Amino acid sequence: MAFMETLLSLISLLSSALLLHAAVEGPKAITLRLIHPFSPHSPFYPGNITNMEKIDLLIQGTEARMDHLFSTKREENWNGSSEVDDIVAPMKYTGFYYVAQVGIGSFPPLPGPKVIPYFFMMDTGSELTWVQCEGCDPCFPLQQQNFPYKRSQSYKPIPCGDPTCPTPKQDCFQSFCGFRISYGESPSPSAVGEIIRETLTFPSDFRGTESYSTLFLGCGFQSRNFRFPQQNQIGGILGLGFGGPRTFPLWNQVGKKRFSYFLCTSEHTNSKLYIGEGAKMVGPQVLSTPLLRGSKPTLYYVDLQDISIQNVRLGLQGSFSSGTAIDTGCPISLLVSNAYARVRIGFVQYFTQFHIQPYDNGSKPKDVPILDLCFPNPSGFNRYPTMTFHFKGADLVVQPPGIFMVGRNYICVALKSGPATMIGVFQQTNYKFSYDFELGDRRRGEVGALLFAPQDCGSPS
Structure with a gap:
């Protein structure tokens, strides 16, 4: 959750973010291809934006990052276990932050999509992956529906005090395994909710999808002091950080031992994120x-x-x-x-x-x-x-x-x-x-x- 302040600082650029097409490199490795947010090829192209506006956003985001890291009560460590394969996710790029589109839940036999896609901010300094859920009060604005967890056939609650709950008992939400997160200085943005087991689905390079069940997912029910505009498209956070002995970031949950990324500056080229075998690096320049x-x-x-x-x-x-x-x-x-x-x-x-x-x-x-x-x-x-x-x-x-x-x-x-x-x-x-x-x-x-x-x-x- 380390970069949420930068998210708050740059949220006005969310509409300029870009969709990303998934591809696989190596056996079942996550491969994320991104389109630059300022590229006219992006479906979220914001039109002309000055270099000064871009630089101001970078500066504001950096200052907010420091406020968060050095004036905040960090969320409790958490942990879990899962045996799954690599995944592939689509992503888009917002400013200098990456957003992955991930399908959540399982909704057969209803017509239409069998999962609901959400955009998650990707963070190498955050261990918890969470999404805002239906029934939240208060909530931050979200253009699409909050995740309807109770209607998902793959939703699995974890009782408070259950040995599989990755957070301390004092963080229970009502009678369920819970989490509490606070960001930045007062009035501090914060999130409280339940940790559930759920299925996450990622596009594959064969125009299909790959799903991974019983992953830990935070379900946010109380979101306070998030200064998001009404056109906000971000539903939550995708955690890739290392964390403490009880943490369990996504790369660990899917049973992988490495992830990688490369970031391009051009508005007309792609950046990528890998999790799994595609993240291996070999060669004389490495x-x-x-x-x-x-x-x-x-x-x-x-x-x-x-x-x-x-x-x-x-x-x-x-x-x-x-x-x-x-x-x-x-x-x-x-x-x-x-x-x-x-x-x-x-x-x-x-x-x-x-x-x-x-x-x-x-x-x-x-x-x-x-x-x-x-x-x-x-x-x-x-x-x-x-x-x-x-x-x-x-x-x-x-x-x-x-x-x-x-x-x-x-x-x-x-x-x-x-x-x-x-x-x-x-x-x-x-x-x-x-x-x-x-x-x-x-x-x-x-x-x-x-x-x-x-x-x-x-x-x-």
Whole structure:
């Protein structure tokens, strides 16, 4: 549930999200193909939206992410068990957040669809998958019906105190296994409901579907302080986070040991998410660094040791001792204040050689983003630097499109200072990342391995 604040910040762009066509790579692996939200090929194409509006949304989402992670009571850990195969789901892309379309329930022999599809926000920092259910009071607005769980033939309630209930007894909802979630600062958005067993259905690459029964699903009955517009299309959250000893994210529930994704920046190319065998990464370009536990149990952490700007090391050893998370719920990367200050100096020194000085508060035009470090954009300038995150055993070289936001009169560095260090989505673009839990040395405290390699997003589609 880690990125719900960013969901609240970006919800006005939900109508610009795009449907995604499912395809399989490897034996029964989840493969999600997305259309860029700003592409005219998207059925949710919002029309023209300015670069400033896009950047503002990224900034707001990043700030909201920090509010959530560092000022919130996290949901209780939860757990469960299931023996199922890989799945395939369609997805769409909203801003810098991904939404999977998943069918829920079983409704034969009624005419029409045998399942009801909902869009879920995908989050690698959240362990609980939940949807708003029929009978909720209060509810957030949803364009379609809330999930009619009692009419589903595959709905299986879990009594309060049942040994299969993955949450503590104090979280029971009425007489059933329950969950309680709180997000952000007061007035805090919150969700309360029942955890049920239900069937989730995903399209296959053979124009059919694959269904997986008795998965844990949160059924939300009380949704407070969610600032969603009436045209909201998001029904809930798809949790892919790691979590604590009682957690059970979707990849774990379907019996898989890895998932991966790659994110493209072009509005005319596809991004994908895999769960299962299709998430394997091999080849000479594939690099690997250990996945670690950190202060936030649902997030994935790596050992960041230093940062370079255009191959010049900044000497930041020891600056990231509190941990570095890699997070799809954070739009723009954040660095702890001392590291950010040194990186800022590094970028200023780089541009100084081209006689380009940063805007100060007095000289910055009104149509320049509110990011901290922005420079004037000289006509014809194209000498942008790379930025390298030096992880333990592997270097992630971020190319200029993943560092800078460029407009007619500005070059802005897409980084922020924050209470923690997090590698956000903007800096993950044009790479494929795989979270593999069969790898890693448990004796050293490793919980898996993060593998990555440059990804060619292909030709426009």
